[in-house]
Amino acid sequence: METYFTQITDYLLTQSWQIAVLVVIVAAATFALRNQSAHVRYLLWLVVLAKCLVPPLLTVPLAVLPAEQLSEPTPVSAPQAPVMALEEADVPAADIPAPPRSSGMLAPAAPEKAARLTLRQWLGLAWVAGLAAFLLFACIKALRTNHWLLRQRKPLSTEVRTAIEGLFSGLGLKTFPKVWLVKGIGQPFVWGLLRGDIYLPADFVGIDDAEHRRGVLGHELSHVLRLDAAVNLVQIIAQAVFWLHPFVWWANKRIRAEREKCCDEMAIAGLGAQVRDYSSAIVNTLIVEHESTRAVPSLAVAGPVKNIEERIKTMMKPGKRFYKHPSLPAAAIVVLTGLLAVPTTIVLTAAGANQPPTESTDADRIFGNPTNLGMTVNSSAREFGPSISADDLSLYFTSRRPGGSGGTDLWMTTRKTKADPWGTPMNLGPTVNSSTIDGGPSISADGLSLYFSSDRPGGHGAKDLWVTTRKTTSDPWGEPVNLGPKVNSSACEHAPSISADGLSLYFSEQRGPFRPGGLGNNDIWVTTRKTKDGPWGTPVNLGPTVNGTTKEGVPSISADGLTLYLISSRPGGSGKDDLWVTTRQTTSDPWGAPANLGTTINSPRWDLSPDISSDGSTLYFASDRRGAVGGSGDFDIWQVSLKAPGEKE
Numbered sequence: 001m002e003t004y005f006t007q008i009t010d011y012l013l014t015q016s017w018q019i020a021v022l023v024v025i026v027a028a029a030t031f032a033l034r035n036q037s038a039h040v041r042y043l044l045w046l047v048v049l050a051k052c053l054v055p056p057l058l059t060v061p062l063a064v065l066p067a068e069q070l071s072e073p074t075p076v077s078a079p080q081a082p083v084m085a086l087e088e089a090d091v092p093a094a095d096i097p098a099p100p101r102s103s104g105m106l107a108p109a110a111p112e113k114a115a116r117l118t119l120r121q122w123l124g125l126a127w128v129a130g131l132a133a134f135l136l137f138a139c140i141k142a143l144r145t146n147h148w149l150l151r152q153r154k155p156l157s158t159e160v161r162t163a164i165e166g167l168f169s170g171l172g173l174k175t176f177p178k179v180w181l182v183k184g185i186g187q188p189f190v191w192g193l194l195r196g197d198i199y200l201p202a203d204f205v206g207i208d209d210a211e212h213r214r215g216v217l218g219h220e221l222s223h224v225l226r227l228d229a230a231v232n233l234v235q236i237i238a239q240a241v242f243w244l245h246p247f248v249w250w251a252n253k254r255i256r257a258e259r260e261k262c263c264d265e266m267a268i269a270g271l272g273a274q275v276r277d278y279s280s281a282i283v284n285t286l287i288v289e290h291e292s293t294r295a296v297p298s299l300a301v302a303g304p305v306k307n308i309e310e311r312i313k314t315m316m317k318p319g320k321r322f323y324k325h326p327s328l329p330a331a332a333i334v335v336l337t338g339l340l341a342v343p344t345t346i347v348l349t350a351a352g353a354n355q356p357p358t359e360s361t362d363a364d365r366i367f368g369n370p371t372n373l374g375m376t377v378n379s380s381a382r383e384f385g386p387s388i389s390a391d392d393l394s395l396y397f398t399s400r401r402p403g404g405s406g407g408t409d410l411w412m413t414t415r416k417t418k419a420d421p422w423g424t425p426m427n428l429g430p431t432v433n434s435s436t437i438d439g440g441p442s443i444s445a446d447g448l449s450l451y452f453s454s455d456r457p458g459g460h461g462a463k464d465l466w467v468t469t470r471k472t473t474s475d476p477w478g479e480p481v482n483l484g485p486k487v488n489s490s491a492c493e494h495a496p497s498i499s500a501d502g503l504s505l506y507f508s509e510q511r512g513p514f515r516p517g518g519l520g521n522n523d524i525w526v527t528t529r530k531t532k533d534g535p536w537g538t539p540v541n542l543g544p545t546v547n548g549t550t551k552e553g554v555p556s557i558s559a560d561g562l563t564l565y566l567i568s569s570r571p572g573g574s575g576k577d578d579l580w581v582t583t584r585q586t587t588s589d590p591w592g593a594p595a596n597l598g599t600t601i602n603s604p605r606w607d608l609s610p611d612i613s614s615d616g617s618t619l620y621f622a623s624d625r626r627g628a629v630g631g632s633g634d635f636d637i638w639q640v641s642l643k644a645p646g647e648k649e
Contacts, residue, residue, distance in 0.1 A: 008124035010549045011571065015056070016245055018345055022051055023247040030254070038261035038314075039326035043334040045258060046231070048251045050338055052238035056345030056571055127244070134240040149191060149199065153180035164217060168271075177224045188220050196229035211273065215281040218267035226266075228259055257310070264315055269322040279312045345571065367600050367619075368641040377413050377422050382635035384622035385495070390445045390559075390614040392418050397637055398439035403427055406435035410452060432468050432477050440495040444502055445559070445614065447473045451505065452480075453494035460485050462492035465507060487527050487536050491515045495554040499561055500614065502532045506564065507539075508553030517541050522551040524566060546582055546591045556611045561587045565610035565619065568594060574602035579610050579621060601640060608635075617642055 026048055030041040156164070156179050165176050178197040181204070188204065190196040198220045207213050223229070235252050242248040268278055314320070326334075377383065377395070385398035393415055400408045410432055413425040427433065434456040442451045448470055455463040465487055466480040482488065492510040499505070506526045509515060515525065518541050525539040541547060550570040557564055562584055567577045579601055580594040596602065603625040611620045619642060624635045 008127060009121070010569075011055075012124075012127060012242075013549060014345060014571065015052075016242065018056075019048065019051055019242070019245065020247045022048055022341060023251050026251075027254075030258075035317075037321075037323045037326060037330075038258050038265055039323060040330045040334065042255065042258040042262050043326060043331060044337075045251060045255045047334065047338040047341060048248075049231075049234060049238055049255065050342045052242055052248055053234070054342045057343035130243050131240050134243045138236055138240065145191070149180075149182060152182045152184060153199065154182070154202075156181060164213075168214075168218070168221065177221070188216055190220050190223040190229055192229045193233055194230045195224050195227060198224065209281075211277050212281040214271060215267060215273050215278040218271045218273065219263045219282075222263035222266040222270070223259075226259075226262070228263075231255075231259075261311060261314060264311060265322045266324050268315070269324045275315050275320075279315055282312070366643055367597065368643075370601060370621075370623075370638045370640040373422060373637045373639060376424060378636040380634075382624075383411075383637045384635050385440045385554075385609045386611045386620040386622065386637050387441045387443050388611055388613050388618070388620055389443050389447055390500075391447075392613055392615075392618070394443070394447070395422065395620070395637075396441040396443050396450065397425075398441065399425070401425075405430055405433040405438075407437040408439045409433040410438055410441050410450075428477060432480060437463070440554070440609075442496045442498050442611075444498050445500045446502075449498065449502070450477065451496040451498050453496065453507075453510075454480070458482060460488040461490040463494050463510060464488040465493050465496050465505075483536060486538055489515050493525075495609075497555045497557050497611075499557050500559040501561075503530070504528050504557065504561070505536065506555040506557050508555060508566075510553070515539070515541075519544060519547045519549065521547075521549060522553045523547040524552050524555050524564075542591060545593055551577070552594075554609050558612050558616060559614045560616075563612070563616070564591060565612055566594065567608050567610065570594075572596055574599050574604060574607075576604075576606045577608055578602040579607050579619075606635070 026044045030044055033041055033044075155161075161179065164179060168176070177195060180197060180199050181202050182199050183202045185199065185201050188198060188200045190198055198217070200217075204213070204216075235255060239248060239252055264278070267273060268275060325331075372378065377397075379399065379401040381399055381401040383397050383399045383401070387396040389395070394412055395414075396410060396412050398408050399411050401411070404411075404427055410428045411425040412428060413422045415422050432438070432450070432452075434454060436454060436456045438452060438454045438456070440453045444450070449467055450469075451465060451467045453463050454466050456466075459482060465483045467483060468477045468480040470477050487493070487505075491514055493507050494510045496505055496507040504526055505528075506524060508524050509518065509522050511522075514521070514523070518525075524542045524546055526542060527536045527539040529536050546552060546564075546566070548568070548570050550568060552566055552568045552570075554567045555564055556566070564582050566580050566582070568580045569577050570580075573596055579597045581597060582591045582594040584591050601607065601619075601621075603623060605623060605625045607621060607623045607625070609620075609622040613619070618639055620637060620639050622635050623638050
């Protein structure tokens with residue numbers, strides 16, 4: 001649940017600034033068109049309304065930010081509240097079965113720490129509460145008004161209704177809307193969900209001035225014909241979603257103002273009424289409104305007092321032309337603008353990050369169909385966090401399958417050749433594995449160092465990075481060594497990925513408290529050293545191009561150091577966490593904006609733990625997608641082939 005609150009906040013923050021920019025653009029456009037028909041301005045403001053409710057379907061990176069220098073981390077403060085959202089290798093913790101109990105006397109369980117929410121999650125929770133309160137208030141208000149109208153309204157007499165319909169006989173209406181008389185209201189208005197009905201003051205039929213009645217009724221009839229009641233409902237929904245956004249409140253206010261002007265134009269152009277007579281009818285109706293015992297709904301002929309002067313000044317302007325509807329070219333331009341702007345979201349990236357590579361990289365390759373590694377590797381438990389050796393003959397991974405040391409353990413499966421099937425997995429034993437959580441392995445290119453994360457005693461935080469080594473590939477693994485306080489912190493470091501030259505170690509955060517200098521969520525970091533025997537340097541955040549306001553993690557660096565696979569929950573994915581890839585042209589260049597691997601790889605379920613083979617031909621990953629053939633069909637390890645464009649099978 002906490003993860004959902006974070007995603008809600010990230011979505012709202014992204015949409016909010018884009019809506020603000022769009023409102024400013026539309027406001028400038030409508031100001032420039034202030035002397036034109038209100039219909040065009042109204043349509044432009046409806047683009048903002050659509051933007052509020054349509055999720056971003058197309059992400060466009062905009063390279064405007066300064067290029068990130070890895071030697072200088074971004075000094076962004078991070079919330080310090082832990083997020084109990086994920087287990088090892090970003091597998092959802094809520095789904096992980098508890099470790100089996102030992103026989104005999106049960107040891108007293110350690111007290112669980114209550115999960116605390118981060119600032120983003122509190123914002124998401126506050127938004128949900130505000131949305132619920134706004135909708136509840138709106139529903140109660142609408143139900144009370146509707147109940148009052150049902151009790152007070154009276155149908156028109158046949159004679160009066162016939163007379164009113166006769167006023168508009170020249171409009172060619174197939175069905176005339178329902179019209180009611182209500183005591184206690186001062187001006188006519190439209191009320192309903194879609195078309196709505198017209199409600200008139202009880203003494204309205206007694207007005208002697210036929211032009212007055214015709215003008216006022218023409219205005220309300222315009223609301224009905226335009227389906228303004230339905231648009232008003234959509235406005236309420238948008239206001240509920242962005243109840244904290246002042247630009248949305250202001251945009252809704254402008255929509256209502258331009259809507260009344262549109263109805264003024266329709267009433268004058270459609271009925272051929274004189275502007276002076278129509279304006280007088282509105283003013284007279286406003287005077288009578290003070291006798292009302294009920295609040296005036298938004299679809300009322302006079303509306304708020306402060307808008308009357310502007311409407312009358314607009315109508316009385318010399319040479320003013322009135323239209324029943326917007327011109328076809330103008331409407332087409334606005335609709336096309338909406339189709340381009342509404343489903344599109346702009347992502348600010350580092351300058352130059354979107355330049356295409358000059359040579360073919362892993363990001364250019366074409367994926368085959370993912371295949372499950374089968375029931376020998378995958379079990380009825382869950383397997384994740386794969387790491388393939390440089391020769392493709394050994395696969396290390398994380399599992400809680402029977403035969404382990406207590407928590408999640410590190411396991412290994414081997415094969416004689418690439419064409420052979422994988423053998424029965426072997427536990428790395430008590431020297432490497434502990435009774436706590438051990439996982440996220442990363443085997444070095446020479447096969448002599450195995451990096452992993454663990455929350456065993458002797459660490460510096462919730463979970464630390466450790467390394468176990470051996471002299472030759474036939475020797476047993478040695479006692480794991482903590483990477484020390486410069487790499488590890490009070491945060492939760494996990495999912496390491498060692499570069500082919502052994503000089504760069506990428507890793508991610510798993511839950512709060514987060515490392516200082518991050519972007520406030522699960523970020524990817526890198527630590528470097530000058531030689532394989534040298535000490536690791538201070539980790540550096542990969543910056544806002546790779547790390548967003550969402551969750552990024554579980555990196556896998558390619559052998560050439562130019563491609564980095566990762567998982568992310570950012571918008572533009574296929575389901576929950578997806579697999580993404582970022583590239584760079586040289587190892588000294590900044591990373592580009594991550595690209596989603598697409599629906600061939602990603603499923604509507606969780607897709608996690610990417611690891612690319614040394615030759616870049618195979619990507620291993622974990623997924624709980626349906627149709628798994630390994631074990632219970634829970635989290636299994638999968639593989640997918642990659643080939644360069646034009647490469648033969």
